[in-house]
Amino acid sequence: MSETILVVNAGSSSIKFQLFAIRKGSDLERSLKGQIEGIGTHPYLIAKNPKGEVVIDETWPAPEVDDVPAALDKVIDFLRSHVGKLPIGIGHRVVHGGPRFSEPVIVSAAVVDQLLEYVPLAPLHQPNNLRPIRVVLERQPHLMQVACFDTAFHRGHPEVADRYALPEAYYAAGIRRYGFHGLSYEYISGRLREQAPELAKGRVIVAHLGSGASMCALVNGKSVESTMGFTALDGLPMGTRPGQLDAGIVLYLLGEKKVSAKEVEHLFYHDCGLKGLSGLSNDVRDLLASPDPRAKLALDYFAYRIALFTGQLAAAMEGLDAFVFTAGIGENAPAIRAAVASKLNWLGFKLSSKANEKSDLVISRKRSRVVGLVIPTDEELMIARHTLGALHEHAAAA
Structure with missing residues (x-):
C-alpha cells in the first residue's frame, strides 16, 4: 500500500478532502475525493474513487456528528478502514497567512496561535480552516500537518502594489494588500508553462x-x-x-x-x-x-x-x-x-x-x-x- 497525503479544506458545516497516493519519483496520484456535509444538521459522508465510483455514502443522526472534531473523526475512521493506515501528512488550505507566512509551513501550536490573529481578516474562512488543524494537533500530534496559504503566491508583489495610501505605522502593523486564491493561481501558472x-x-x-x-x-x-x-x-x-x-x-x-x-x-x-x-x-x-x-x-x-x-x-x-x-x-x-x-x-x-x-x-x-x-x-x-x-x-x- 502506497503512502498517502490527505488534503483538507474545511468550512463551517463541511469538510472537503482528497487523498493522494505517493508514487515513485514523488509523483502524486489522486485516489479519493470526498466530503462530509451537513455537520450538526444532516451529516453525511460521501467519497468517490478516480473512476467516479462511490466508495462510501453514509449518514448519521445529527447528535453523532455535531461539530468539526466529530466529523473529522468519521473521515479518519473511513480512511483507516478503506486505505488501511493513516496518511503520512495532512495539507490544509488556510486562506490568510498575514505578513508572516510567505510559503507553506509545518504546523505547530505556535503557528496556529499566529494564524488565529488573522481571523478578523478572513472571518468566513480562517476559523474553519484552523479548526481541523487544532483537532489533529490534540488527537494525533505525531501526524505532520502543513498549512498552505492563499496569500503566499502574491507575497512577491512590488511595494507600490502592496501598499495602501496610509501612514507607515499601519503598513508595519500588517495592513497591506495581500491578494487571495494564490493556490489556484500558482497551479494555473504551472499548467501554462506546460501547455503554452x-x-x-x-x-x-x-x-x-x-x-x-x-x-x-x-x-x-x-x-x-x-x-x-x-x-x-x-x-x-x-x-x-x-x-x-x-x-x-x-x-x-x-x-x-x-x-x-x-x-x-x-x-x-x-x-x-x-x-x-x-x-x-x-x-x-x-x-x-x-x-x-x-x-x-x-x-x-x-x-x-x-x-x-x-x-x-x-x-x-x-x-x-x-x-x-x-x-x-x-x-x-x-x-x-x-x-x-x-x-x-x-x-x-x-x-x-x-x-x-x-x-x-x-x-x-x-x-x-x-x-x-x-x-x-x-x-x-x-x-x-x-x-x-x-x-x-x-x-x-x-
Missing part, C-alpha cells in the same frame, strides 16, 4: 471565477498584481460579497445608519454580490436560467467589473498577451466567458464561439491578439505538492 510555454513567459491575466472571485496579473509566471487586497471582500463582485467598495459606505452605515460592526460584517459577507444585486440567488446557474431582469443586471454587472479590472491589471503589466478563465464559473459558464470577451474586443480578444461553447483549451480565434484560454484549476493537487515538499525538507533536515 511561450505565453507563460508573457503577460497573463487569470480570472478565478467562482463563488469567491478574483483576478491576478502574471508576468513570467509570477504574480505582480491582484484584485483582492487586505481581505477577501475586495475586487470583483462575488456570490455574496460586494467586491470593491467606497470605504465611506462603511463609515456611513456605522455613523448615520447606526448599523453595528457585526451587522456590517454579515451584510458584506452574506447578503451582497450577485445575491444582493439580483435578490434571487448567489448561484450563476440560477441567474442564467432566470428571466427576471434583476438576474440579468447581476450578471451584466459581474461581466462589467471583470472587464474594468482587466484594464487595471493590463496597465500594471503594460500590456496583455493572454486571458485565462478558471474555477467553477470560469470553467463551466460559456455565457459568462462570452459576455466578458465581448467587452474586451478593444484589447484584441476575439472569441471563437464554437471553441467557447465546447470549453476548449483555447477559446480565442487564431488571429486574436490576446489569446483566451480555459484551464481547470486544482488547488488540492497544489496543496498536496506543497505538503510532500515540506515533508521531504523536514526529513532532509532531521
Whole structure:
C-alpha cells in the first residue's frame, strides 16, 4: 500500500478532502475525493474513487456528528478502514497567512496561535480552516500537518502594489494588500508553462471565477498584481460579497445608519454580490436560467467589473498577451466567458464561439491578439505538492 497525503479544506458545516497516493519519483496520484456535509444538521459522508465510483455514502443522526472534531473523526475512521493506515501528512488550505507566512509551513501550536490573529481578516474562512488543524494537533500530534496559504503566491508583489495610501505605522502593523486564491493561481501558472510555454513567459491575466472571485496579473509566471487586497471582500463582485467598495459606505452605515460592526460584517459577507444585486440567488446557474431582469443586471454587472479590472491589471503589466478563465464559473459558464470577451474586443480578444461553447483549451480565434484560454484549476493537487515538499525538507533536515 502506497503512502498517502490527505488534503483538507474545511468550512463551517463541511469538510472537503482528497487523498493522494505517493508514487515513485514523488509523483502524486489522486485516489479519493470526498466530503462530509451537513455537520450538526444532516451529516453525511460521501467519497468517490478516480473512476467516479462511490466508495462510501453514509449518514448519521445529527447528535453523532455535531461539530468539526466529530466529523473529522468519521473521515479518519473511513480512511483507516478503506486505505488501511493513516496518511503520512495532512495539507490544509488556510486562506490568510498575514505578513508572516510567505510559503507553506509545518504546523505547530505556535503557528496556529499566529494564524488565529488573522481571523478578523478572513472571518468566513480562517476559523474553519484552523479548526481541523487544532483537532489533529490534540488527537494525533505525531501526524505532520502543513498549512498552505492563499496569500503566499502574491507575497512577491512590488511595494507600490502592496501598499495602501496610509501612514507607515499601519503598513508595519500588517495592513497591506495581500491578494487571495494564490493556490489556484500558482497551479494555473504551472499548467501554462506546460501547455503554452511561450505565453507563460508573457503577460497573463487569470480570472478565478467562482463563488469567491478574483483576478491576478502574471508576468513570467509570477504574480505582480491582484484584485483582492487586505481581505477577501475586495475586487470583483462575488456570490455574496460586494467586491470593491467606497470605504465611506462603511463609515456611513456605522455613523448615520447606526448599523453595528457585526451587522456590517454579515451584510458584506452574506447578503451582497450577485445575491444582493439580483435578490434571487448567489448561484450563476440560477441567474442564467432566470428571466427576471434583476438576474440579468447581476450578471451584466459581474461581466462589467471583470472587464474594468482587466484594464487595471493590463496597465500594471503594460500590456496583455493572454486571458485565462478558471474555477467553477470560469470553467463551466460559456455565457459568462462570452459576455466578458465581448467587452474586451478593444484589447484584441476575439472569441471563437464554437471553441467557447465546447470549453476548449483555447477559446480565442487564431488571429486574436490576446489569446483566451480555459484551464481547470486544482488547488488540492497544489496543496498536496506543497505538503510532500515540506515533508521531504523536514526529513532532509532531521
